[in-house]
Amino acid sequence: MTSPLHLYKAEFFKTLGHSVRLAILDALREGPLSVSELQAAIQTEQSILSQHLAKLRGMKFVSCRREKTTIYYHVHDREVYQFLDLAKNIYVRQLQQSQEMLKELTPSEIA
Amino acid sequence: MTSPLHLYKAEFFKTLGHSVRLAILDALREGPLSVSELQAAIQTEQSILSQHLAKLRGMKFVSCRREKTTIYYHVHDREVYQFLDLAKNIYVRQLQQSQEMLKELTPSEIA
DNA sequence: TGTTTATATTTGAATATTCTAATATAACAA
DNA sequence: TTGTTATATTAGAATATTCAAATATAAACA
Structure with a gap:
């Protein structure tokens, strides 16, 4: 086990395992945005944003097209949103x- | 942006971003397995397996119960398999x- | 051509994750 | 109690990821 496919899958999930990259995908839900629009939307330094976009491009989560000097990004496969929403169900329950476990603790147990 | 929720989500995906942990979840599809059964199934050192199980427990992907000296692990929320299967659709397309991009390259472009 | 704007890439330091090896714990049996 | 089996935890080295700053590129325009 831990086949090449498992390794690829791991890369897939690792690519989603960063808050900025998740914020980027969320920002692109409504449609394409340019890099500077993204920058405004998620309040992130230009070079950092660019680096994260590169990772998302590398795993084909997003693609981009150029229009004059502006580059517009869009999600490559909109099924990713179904997937992210299903993830939400799960981690919200988690x-x-x-939370419930926390509530059951007495103050002395927490301290 | 990059809210606390995005940070939590990122942890969620990061937890899935390791081939051994994915192999563990796959191995548990059919039902609970003890640590040594998992060890046999995915061919992994005891301490490494244990460390990855700890991460999966931490994010509540799995739970365990003790029976004498044996500890059985099971997935905590079976919806995770729906989720993993949806992921598969996406990354298989990716x-x-x-692959197609590779095929379109001429040998000289590859070299 | 030179300049500006928008974005990408590179580099090295900071940080986080993983692995290995050793040690610890828990339950049971002799 | 001592030993044994099954599993967990810890510590430090090895590796990978992220960030910040600087530099590079590409297109458009004066």
Whole structure:
């Protein structure tokens, strides 16, 4: 086990495992945005944004087209949003569970 | 942006971003397995397996119960498999696309 | 051509993750 | 109690990822 496919899958998930990259995908839900629009939307330094866009491009989560000097990014496969929403179901439940565990602790147990 | 929720989501995906952890989840598809059964199934050192199980537990992807000296792991929320299968649709398409790009390259372009 | 604007890439330091090896714990049996 | 089996945790080295700053590129325009 831990086949080449598992390694590829791992890269796939790793690419999603960064808050800026998730914010980028979220920002692109409504449609394409230029890099500077993205920069404004998620409040991130130009070079950092560019580096994260490169990773998303590398895994084909996004593509881009140039229009004069502006580069517009869009998600490559909109099914990714279904997927992200399904993820949300799961981690929201996971979070809730953690919350419940916290609530059951007495103050002395927490300290 | 890059809210606390985005940070949490990123942790969620990061937890899935390792081939051993994906192999563990796959191995648990059919039902619970003990640590040594997992070890046999995915051919991994005891301590490494244990460390990855700890991460999966931490994010509540798996839970475990003890039976005498044996510890059985199971996935915490079976919806994770729907989610992983949806992921597969997406990255298989992404892979195919990369393949097609490769095919279009002439040998000289590759070298 | 030179300048400006928009974006990408590179480099090295800072940080985080993973692995290996060793040690710890928990339950049970002799 | 001591030993054994199954699993977990810890510590430090090895590796990978991220960030910040500087530099590079590409298109458009004066």
